[in-house]
Amino acid sequence: MSFKSLIDEIENNLHKILDGLSISDVSFSVEPAKSGFGDVSSNVSFLLAKHLKKNPKEIADILSEKYKQSQSTLVSKVESHPSGYLNFFANWEKLNQLILSESNLDEFGSVDLGKSSTIVVEHTSVNPNKALHIGHIRNIILGDAIARILKKSNYKVNILNYVDDSGLQVADIIVGFRHFGFALQPPQGKKFDHYCGDDVYVKTTEKYEKDPSLEEIRKNILKELEDGNSETAQFADKITRRVLENQLETCWNLGVYYDCLNFESQIIRSGLWGKIFEKLKELTLIEFENEGKNTGCWVIRGENNEEDKVIVRSNGTATYVAKDIPYAAWKLGLLEDPFNYQKYEKMQPGNHVLWQTTLMPSSEPKQNFTGKKVITVIDSRQARLQKIITTLMSKFKSAEDAYVHLSYESVTLSADTAQTLGLNTDGKQAQMSGRKGLYVNADSVYDLLKAKTIEETQKRHPEMIDSDIAKIAHNVSVGTLRYEMIKQDLDKIISFDLIKSLSLEGDTAPYIQYTFARASRIIEKSMRTPSLDVDFSLLTDKSELDLIKTIGMFDIHVMDAAKNLSPKVIARYCHDLAVTFNSFYEHVKVLDLGDEKLENSRLCLVNSFKLTLEKALNLLGIIAPDKM
RNA sequence: GGGCUGGUAGCUCAGCUUGGAUAGAGUGCUGGACUUCUAAUCCAGUGGUCGAGGGAUCGAAGCCCUCCCGGCCCGCCA
Numbered sequence: 001m002s003f004k005s006l007i008d009e010i011e012n013n014l015h016k017i018l019d020g021l022s023i024s025d026v027s028f029s030v031e032p033a034k035s036g037f038g039d040v041s042s043n044v045s046f047l048l049a050k051h052l053k054k055n056p057k058e059i060a061d062i063l064s065e066k067y068k069q070s071q072s073t074l075v076s077k078v079e080s081h082p083s084g085y086l087n088f089f090a091n092w093e094k095l096n097q098l099i100l101s102e103s104n105l106d107e108f109g110s111v112d113l114g115k116s117s118t119i120v121v122e123h124t125s126v127n128p129n130k131a132l133h134i135g136h137i138r139n140i141i142l143g144d145a146i147a148r149i150l151k152k153s154n155y156k157v158n159i160l161n162y163v164d165d166s167g168l169q170v171a172d173i174i175v176g177f178r179h180f181g182f183a184l185q186p187p188q189g190k191k192f193d194h195y196c197g198d199d200v201y202v203k204t205t206e207k208y209e210k211d212p213s214l215e216e217i218r219k220n221i222l223k224e225l226e227d228g229n230s231e232t233a234q235f236a237d238k239i240t241r242r243v244l245e246n247q248l249e250t251c252w253n254l255g256v257y258y259d260c261l262n263f264e265s266q267i268i269r270s271g272l273w274g275k276i277f278e279k280l281k282e283l284t285l286i287e288f289e290n291e292g293k294n295t296g297c298w299v300i301r302g303e304n305n306e307e308d309k310v311i312v313r314s315n316g317t318a319t320y321v322a323k324d325i326p327y328a329a330w331k332l333g334l335l336e337d338p339f340n341y342q343k344y345e346k347m348q349p350g351n352h353v354l355w356q357t358t359l360m361p362s363s364e365p366k367q368n369f370t371g372k373k374v375i376t377v378i379d380s381r382q383a384r385l386q387k388i389i390t391t392l393m394s395k396f397k398s399a400e401d402a403y404v405h406l407s408y409e410s411v412t413l414s415a416d417t418a419q420t421l422g423l424n425t426d427g428k429q430a431q432m433s434g435r436k437g438l439y440v441n442a443d444s445v446y447d448l449l450k451a452k453t454i455e456e457t458q459k460r461h462p463e464m465i466d467s468d469i470a471k472i473a474h475n476v477s478v479g480t481l482r483y484e485m486i487k488q489d490l491d492k493i494i495s496f497d498l499i500k501s502l503s504l505e506g507d508t509a510p511y512i513q514y515t516f517a518r519a520s521r522i523i524e525k526s527m528r529t530p531s532l533d534v535d536f537s538l539l540t541d542k543s544e545l546d547l548i549k550t551i552g553m554f555d556i557h558v559m560d561a562a563k564n565l566s567p568k569v570i571a572r573y574c575h576d577l578a579v580t581f582n583s584f585y586e587h588v589k590v591l592d593l594g595d596e597k598l599e600n601s602r603l604c605l606v607n608s609f610k611l612t613l614e615k616a617l618n619l620l621g622i623i624a625p626d627k628m
Numbered sequence: 629g630g631g632c633u634g635g636u637a638g639c640u641c642a643g644c645u646u647g648g649a650u651a652g653a654g655u656g657c658u659g660g661a662c663u664u665c666u667a668a669u670c671c672a673g674u675g676g677u678c679g680a681g682g683g684a685u686c687g688a689a690g691c692c693c694u695c696c697c698g699g700c701c702c703g704c705c706a
Contacts, residue, residue: 027646029646034649034650036649036650037649041649043647043648046647046648046686046687049686050685050686055686056648056686081649082649083648083649084648084649085648085649087649127706164706167706168705168706169706293704294704296704297704299704306630306631306702307630307702310703310704312704313704314704315704317704319703319704319705319706320705320706323706379700380632380633380700380701381700381701382701383631383632383633383700383701384631384632384701384702385701387631387632407632407633409633409634409699409700410699410700412699429699431699431700453668456668457668460666460668461666476668487641487642488640488641489641489642491632491633491634492633492634492641493633493634493699493700495640500640500655503655504668505654505655505668505669506653506654506655506668507640507641507653507654507655508654508668510668511654511668511669513668514666514668514669515668515669517666517668518665518666518669519665521665521666522665523665524665525665526665564645568642572642572653575653575654579653582669582670583670585665585669585670586669586670586671589664589665590665591665592664592665606665627666628666628668
């Protein structure tokens with residue numbers, strides 16, 4: 001509970017005081033104070049000012065007097081500020097001990113929002129016809145961080161990746177291989193997914209543009225893909241699985257793992273659509289159109305002024321949105337599961353087992369990857385379609401918010417980076433496009449970052465062996481990439497700039513990681529094991545108390561991040577922790593003080609900082625290096 | 629035209645959900661700090677009509693309304 005214990009204590013006492021004055025129904029705030037205004041502040045007097053028609057300062061005076069009589073163990077002083085705020089000062093001797101000892105526990109920062117319930121997080125879900133680009137990375141990193149935060153909040157999280165292996169985009173590269181003579185082997189040194197995206201896909205779509213009559217070939221291929229037994233479908237399956245494997249390698253390299261892979265082709269062949277179609281009709285969520293422009297179609301009526309949405313075409317086939325309905329229902333466990341499960345051919349790093357669905361018999365036991373709640377991470381361009389799914393799911397399931405579309409703005413290319421790729425945009429940012437070859441592959445960004453961080457690390461540690469340098473550079477590169485994707489608000493566009501993304505200073509992961517390395521170094525040099533058996537009352541310097549306070553704030557931020565599905569809250573917290581530690585580092589020394597008791601107390605604090613920052617960074621999938 | 633969304637310092641962004649105390653960071657620019665636990669660091673200075681206008685409020689960057697500017701989405705494509 002940490003710092004929250006203090007807040008809770010104050011809140012309880014204030015409630016008792018208000019009860020004593022027979023005032024209820026006032027939802028005042030009790031929050032960490034701005035610096036210079038004590039440790040915790042409450043706005044209660046402002047709110048009472050309305051009821052009592054007195055000015056806030058007078059009320060604050062009365063309340064602070066009353067508060068002095070209430071039982072409090074963690075508050076040392078109450079002050080009524082001339083502004084009307086009620087400011088509380090902590091009893092640091094007690095709070096120091098409380099926070100620092102709790103921070104040594106593994107579950108420090110954990111909150112019980114989920115109550116052990118199951119939740120599905122679906123992210124990534126990239127067409128298996130190309131390599132992952134920097135835009136996909138935002139989705140992947142966001143989804144991964146959300147999953148980590150939810151785990152910390154006592155949810156049982158199932159992480160899914162939906163592989164759309166039967167769409168038009170796949171058909172396009174199959175056309176390339178089958179009709180335009182692209183070799184099955186990529187040129188030397190090129191990953192297969194890069195080859196499919198950069199060469200086969202881009203050049204094949206170029207050909208359509210020049211000769212629209214080729215569209216006929218594409219249509220035929222798409223038709224053949226739908227029949228799972230066709231030779232084309234089997235060929236496509238081989239290709240998409242090769243691409244998928246490469247895509248997964250990119251994800252794994254970034255420390256992203258999944259629990260299960262779902263394949264669109266299997267969902268189509270499973271017959272789930274038929275079942276959900278019947279259910280939709282039964283519940284009259286869709287209607288058959290007898291007249292107008294959608295004659296012969298099944299549609300969902302548009303709400304308000306929105307147009308009706310066609311779900312089943314007049315030729316009886318399901319549209320794009322429609323295909324998402326059975327999957328959404330499956331994720332919520334609303335349908336009988338038609339799938340068997342088998343392990344993916346490759347083991348994920350760290351021995352995380354990856355399952356995949358299959359329609360073939362399997363010797364493995366049946367698995368369950370559904371959840372009471374479902375979070376689908378897709379960018380905001382799909383908001384309209386996702387709203388349809390969300391509405392439908394809320395009608396299927398009693399819980400209103402069982403299905404959540406976690407929307408985020410897309411990643412665009414900065415004008416400079418677009419220029420580098422050969423597109424002049426007149427100083428404007430540009431939307432990425434796989435079809436036009438206008439994107440930056442994730443692997444390339446990682447490679448550039450790694451080359452730069454290797455160079456930096458070598459400069460600092462000429463004595464270090466190459467494999468150690470590579471390890472540090474890897475952690476810093478992944479950290480940098482992840483942090484850049486997470487620190488920004490979800491509904492703000494990230495304008496990706498190749499040059500600026502290589503910055504390792506300021507509000508970046510390396511800044512935070514470096515701070516961690518500094519702390520590690522102190523402990524390493526002390527030649528001691530930090531212990532909790534120290535005198536906490538020796539920690540009285542402002543920079544020490546600030547650090548303890550910030551450490552104690554961990555769970556508050558985890559709760560905030562989990563409730564609002566907002567990983568940036570954790571990113572800001574990590575940065576905050578690092579800034580506070582750096583201030584501590586500049587203000588007070590830890591070693592060679594000639595006072596062993598004080599040294600031990602400070603070592604204990606440094607260690608608490610380390611443990612907390614490591615846990616917080618872990619929620620973002622960023623590794624805290626002991627040396628860099 | 630309708631829907632969603634952004635507009636805060638030269639640039640990139642926090643803060644807005646839950647209205648209150650001097651609107652915060654980073655970056656840039658200027659200057660300073662390594663014989664010291666790692667300078668991927670720290671300190672100081674510089675820089676703001678919180679898009680505009682109106683409203684309710686003792687009090688608005690935040691709430692309500694109108695407007696302006698940018699982005700995205702609106703197919704029996706996927």
